[in-house]
Amino acid sequence: MIVLLIVLAPVILLVLLASVVSVGASLVALAHAVLPVAKVPLKYNLRNLQNRWLTTLATALAFTIVVGLVTAMLAFVRGLDRLTETSGMPGNVMILSDGAVDETMSNLPNASIEELPGDMQAAIQRAPQPKRFLATKEVYVVAVYTVPNAADGPHKRRYVQMRGLDDVHAAALIHGIELDRGQWLSPSGVRELANKSAGDAEGSPPVLGPSSVAASGMLFGEGPLLAACLLNHGTSARPTAKEVILGSGIAKTFGMDVGRDTLGPGDLVKIGPVTWYVAGVMKENNSSYGSEIWAMDTHVQGTFGRGLGSYSSFVARTKSERIGVKAAKELKDNRSGLRSYNAFTEQEYFAKLTSANVGMRVTIIVIAVIITIAGALGVMITMFAAISQRTKDIGVLRLLGFTRFQILCSFLVESLVIAALGGLIGLAVGYAFGDGRIVNSIVGGQGGGGKSVVFRTMVDLSVLMSAGILTFLMGAVGGFIPAISAMRLRPLESLR
């Protein structure tokens, strides 16, 4: 990387210098165009663009492609950033085992909240009804999900995030999660399945009978597998299944796997060795928790070999953001108690995950900048051609008394008009195709780890501004050098 930077440094410096000068000149040209001063009429440039409509159109189209791509790529980065920014709730403190920096590596015993140091306990907020600490014990595992109906090839498994909770209601309050449809986990976390078809679902647990489940493609394998997955199946008792709450993102991903928009309450889904009953689906909230699957702590521990009583984290809501920061620091520093912990504020934890995405962000920005350079070169070709075709015009303009500066401004503005034309359409195309798309990616993820997340891409003002600035840059850099060459033409020579 250092070698790369050393080799590219002169080129980067040159491009930066050219960009700064071009942008400066373009801003002056724009100001000149709107101010009531003597100038080459804008109508002259517009008429020329109209006359050379094919060239104008081809250049604008290239701009549209470039700006559309840049907007879509920035929308991805923005969506990912927003996801990690909004996942950490102010005041939340994540307590991990000492030395662990990530939930996957953390291994906490089944200690009660009362075993935390007194200062920490005092800092935790209490829920009014029923009275309890706003704190949960959570076990986090990355589970293997076999994609149903997958095309042949190696991508038949997906890793999904499961979170086992000792108190799902407290966890929902702490993480700011609301239910979109269905119900929260029942106290036992197990649902009895009525023996009727999916079509009957209304009110009481909607049920997919073995045949309809297999037909939906949500389960793979035949009857015996299903029988093995559903507790009590084949006995006089009704079959039961452990409950899960799906994040909205992962519900959509699972749905797409079986040709539906999303999974919903009453569906069954096989994760790991167990078939789970979808009790509810979370409301979309642009949080990494929206990519998770929540279940009872004991169910997750038992199913995925974590060992009963083994947790990944304790998460507590403190009384304020300031208190949270202080509590996390004290808990981390205080190693004299019964146990020692590592602790972060939740915002700090997710900020660390975001910082691990720097590579992806840099890659996308580098791609955006390089295609911007190509766009600028495209404008340059057009503008040089425009100038060589209009050498005589320039000579006449000069003889009519227009100054070199006015000629420079005129051609720069013309280049910016082409950029604006293509750029605005590009922004619209980028917005149409790049905003609100549901995508899968990874946050964190150095060395193959990280959290796989489902999120929506986002075209907001910052994305539009960034793409707009790149458009302006393309127009400015692409038009500046040809405009200089136009400015330098001598009137008599150009008329010859």
Next chain:
Amino acid sequence: MSNFLEELLANPENLVALVISLLVAVAWLVYVLVSPKMVLLAFKNLRRNLVRTLLTSLAIMVLVIMVTLIWTVIYFLDQTMQERSADFKLIVMERWKVPSQMPPTHADYLNPGSSKCLPALKEAGLAPKDFMTWSFYGGTTDPDKMSLENLVFFFVMDPTAIRPMMDDLENFDPALIKKMLDKREACLLGQDKLRSLNKRVGERFKLTSINYKDIDLEFEIVGALPPGRYDKSGIMNDKYFNEALDKYARDKRTRHPLDQMRLNLIWLRVPDQATFNKVGAAIEESPYFGDRPVKCETGSAAIGSFLAAYRDIIGFFKNYLVPALLAAMALVIANAISITVRERRAELAVLKVLGFRPFQILCLVLGESLLVGALSGLAAGALTYGFFYLIGGLPMQIAFFPTFQVPSWALAWGLAMGAGTAFLGCVLPAWNARSVKVSEVFAKVA
């Protein structure tokens, strides 16, 4: 040669690039032989407006470099996920969760050198050299100020398995392996890791573990791993690691919490798909792994599962970004060539008056465009390949791949991209040039 043919036939992009490159080369050769004067004219025309030619060439080069780099990543990932026809490596891992954490006893049942080995493995003819285990040990040299720079990630393994089992280390220096065996605290580090730790071979360092609490180990660097896929990681001796866990149990009179989860992956080399299926089924159905069920996957399938989370961004690059960049390239060329044709309408009319046939004019414009496109594309491909070869690959962290080597196929890709987009971009302008009406042009001139 067989490798060349294998890569050519297994990857349609290579085949297409080679066919286009050959077609362009043959077309130009024929053009040179049949009408050398027209070729000369084409060169002169390109020289006449050098600025435009250079700008077009630059734009093509920039876009070809971009597409080549993106395609390098896609190509590498595709290659990694392609099932091999022979020399399979079978990975045994925990069945239902990641990271896979298995008890060390699992290895006994799968080690062909062990008396407890499953009979199916011995029947398949697997030898001890076809077996390797991995544990993952991570730590930091500065626990108070942990950063990516001071984090070290080790593959914990038997050093004798490095040469027979590790990808890209088939020719690793046997002397270094001997050093690893002689000194249990010896380790090998990747080039980037050595740099980021600011350490040299022969130096020692201590790690505070981030995944095995209280198993803090001291190491001596005995060698560097070759540049490439191991740049950011290292290899340490499994005996050293196991002894540390045993010592913990002795000192604390209790096992380490991860003691029975210390084994992350088990690798077995099998000769073919049939053996893979047979051995895989025997392992997955074996009652020995009932307490912690395992699954068997090929390396490519396992990587495919890891990369599934990246499928949308990779899909966007492959299906939208690359075609759009190629379209932009074709537009730039189309624009430049149509401007040239419009400027030279009078000259083209004169050529017609002099007896040149429309087909010859079409070939002249096509030839000029293909020349700029193909040469710029080839130059961009060569530049990309050469530059990233010199700096040791494209530094871009995706999953566990720190760098991506630009393949030598980049030369063919570049030429094909340049020539292909030049052809698409100039078809319409060339047709317009061919259809120039002499009377109309002269009427305008008059």
